[in-house]
Amino acid sequence: MADQLMKLAHHPLTGGLVRALGLPSPTPLARASGGYTARPFADRTVLLGGAPGGFATTEGRRALQGGGAAVLEALPTEEGRAVDGVLFDATGLASPADARALHDFFHPVVRRLARNARVLVLASLPEEAGAPAAAAIARGVEGFVRSLGKEVGRRGVTANLAYVARGAEVRLEGPVRFFCGVHSTYVSGQAVRVTPAVRAPEAVPLHAALAGKVALVTGAARGIGAATAERLAQEGARVVCLDVPALREALGATAKAVGGESLALDVTSPDAPARLVAALKERHGGVDVVVHNAGITRDRTLAKMTSQEWEQVLAVNLAAILAADEALLGQGALRDGGRLVYLSSISGVAGNFGQANYAATKAALIGYVAALAPRLASRGICANAVAPGFIETAMVAKMPLLTREVGRRLNALSQGGQPRDVAELVTFLSTPGAFGLTGNTVRVCGQGLIGA
Numbered sequence: 193m194a195d196q197l198m199k200l201a202h203h204p205l206t207g208g209l210v211r212a213l214g215l216p217s218p219t220p221l222a223r224a225s226g227g228y229t230a231r232p233f234a235d236r237t238v239l240l241g242g243a244p245g246g247f248a249t250t251e252g253r254r255a256l257q258g259g260g261a262a263v264l265e266a267l268p269t270e271e272g273r274a275v276d277g278v279l280f281d282a283t284g285l286a287s288p289a290d291a292r293a294l295h296d297f298f299h300p301v302v303r304r305l306a307r308n309a310r311v312l313v314l315a316s317l318p319e320e321a322g323a324p325a326a327a328a329i330a331r332g333v334e335g336f337v338r339s340l341g342k343e344v345g346r347r348g349v350t351a352n353l354a355y356v357a358r359g360a361e362v363r364l365e366g367p368v369r370f371f372c373g374v375h376s377t378y379v380s381g382q383a384v385r386v387t388p389a390v391r392a393p394e395a396v397p398l399h400a401a402l403a404g405k406v407a408l409v410t411g412a413a414r415g416i417g418a419a420t421a422e423r424l425a426q427e428g429a430r431v432v433c434l435d436v437p438a439l440r441e442a443l444g445a446t447a448k449a450v451g452g453e454s455l456a457l458d459v460t461s462p463d464a465p466a467r468l469v470a471a472l473k474e475r476h477g478g479v480d481v482v483v484h485n486a487g488i489t490r491d492r493t494l495a496k497m498t499s500q501e502w503e504q505v506l507a508v509n510l511a512a513i514l515a516a517d518e519a520l521l522g523q524g525a526l527r528d529g530g531r532l533v534y535l536s537s538i539s540g541v542a543g544n545f546g547q548a549n550y551a552a553t554k555a556a557l558i559g560y561v562a563a564l565a566p567r568l569a570s571r572g573i574c575a576n577a578v579a580p581g582f583i584e585t586a587m588v589a590k591m592p593l594l595t596r597e598v599g600r601r602l603n604a605l606s607q608g609g610q611p612r613d614v615a616e617l618v619t620f621l622s623t624p625g626a627f628g629l630t631g632n633t634v635r636v637c638g639q640g641l642i643g644a
């Protein structure tokens with residue numbers, strides 16, 4: 193879906209006019225086309241800061257240096273020299289006086305962030321912070337980071353927060369690589385929790401992160417599902433691509449393009465869970481990554497919504513997922529150390545006009561991962577949800593022009609995301625390196641103003 197305003201804003205003949213009219217002039221976002229590399233920060237300068245008493249600086253530095261970053265402990269003295277990233281350890285903040293460190297550190301840094309720079313802040317888990325005052329300060333960091341994201345988004349800069357449980361700082365390498373790297377393009381204003389809940393994997397490969405793994409992606413014939421299949425395959429996964437029999441041809445094309453295989457199956461059919469388990473066990477002995485991506489909309493205001501429209505959405509977006517999981521987990525098809533990722537939506541976070549059915553299912557998935565994650569932790573399995581915002585797919589192409597144009601701009605980055613951007617977050621959560629993250633819902637919405 194072409195973003196005409198973006199084209200006009202960056203055309204030499206029309207760019208001046210766009211600015212004169214006061215229209216947004218979004219920054220073209222940097223995106224990766226390939227997979228992870230061993231040294232993702234090889235050509236990057238990252239500023240490392242921290243408040244006294246923090247417990248995550250050492251591991252943060254280790255993750256940056258391991259990825260090849262030139263780590264600076266202070267802003268470069270040459271006026272105008274920009275930094276490509278910032279990692280700030282705020283885990284030592286415990287009082288309002290301490291919180292001043294946020295202003296002192298970031299005030300001079302904001303103007304020195306390069307286009308498409310990455311900011312990651314680390315904070316203590318509020319419930320582990322000790323006194324209520326310290327918990328307040330830890331939680332306050334989230335408001336700071338989200339505001340910062342809104343101020344720097346126009347330049348393509350993202351700002352995210354990782355709450356780090358004590359003892360989980362050794363799990364920061366994967367999150368630092370993702371949130372400070374080029375693969376997190378459209379993820380901004382998010383707060384994730386890094387905890388010791390899930391037992392560590394035996395190996396954490398930093399590239400070809402899914403070599404030897406089998407992944408199932410539902411709804412893989414097109415859109416976000418197809419992009420996810422492609423991205424998982426780039427990391428070395430063998431991908432089983434599932435979609436409805438009516439889209440057999442497109443499904444086959446995705447499977448062929450990613451060197452995977454197709455499974456034409458309607459997830460709502462009564463025998464779908466059994467067929468799914470049988471196919472995965474027979475072909476591969478099991479599965480390591482399951483991405484529940486298939487979803488539908490049947491938008492109508494509640495006053496006009498038929499019970500059939502309600503039922504259809506509940507069946508595909510929720511009941512089929514619960515039934516599939518029951519079979520996959522109950523019959524041992526999902527291997528230990530596995531990863532479950534669920535496609536929620538910002539509609540599930542904030543609700544949306546005309547989407548009572550859809551939002552109910554997408555919010556249900558947020559509750560589901562929170563409840564499911566602790567039950568699977570001892571098996572080394574992580575369960576997380578991904579909530580996309582405005583992503584340029586067939587789903588949004590159906591919107592009226594004006595709604596689409598408004599939707600596209602209502603985020604800190606002032607533009608829509610690409611299916612690949614969602615696939616990047618799903619892929620990160622599918623890797624062994626994401627073992628610190630479970631039970632999270634992470635939005636990929638350019639820090640959408642709706643539900644923010």
Ligand code: NAD
Pocket residue numbers: 410411412413414415416417434435436439457458459460485486487488508535536537538579580581582583584585586587588
């Ligand atoms: P899409 O309509 O392009 O693709 C969805 C795929 O799911 C289709 O190929 C479809 O055939 C498949 N599917 C539907 N019902 C199925 C069934 N019963 N059995 C098997 N497959 C079935 O949608 P998309 O935009 O790529 O969205 C993918 C997911 O992301 C959905 O869950 C959607 O709700 C979610 N999402 C999308 C956006 C967005 O902006 N596009 C925003 C928020 C959430």
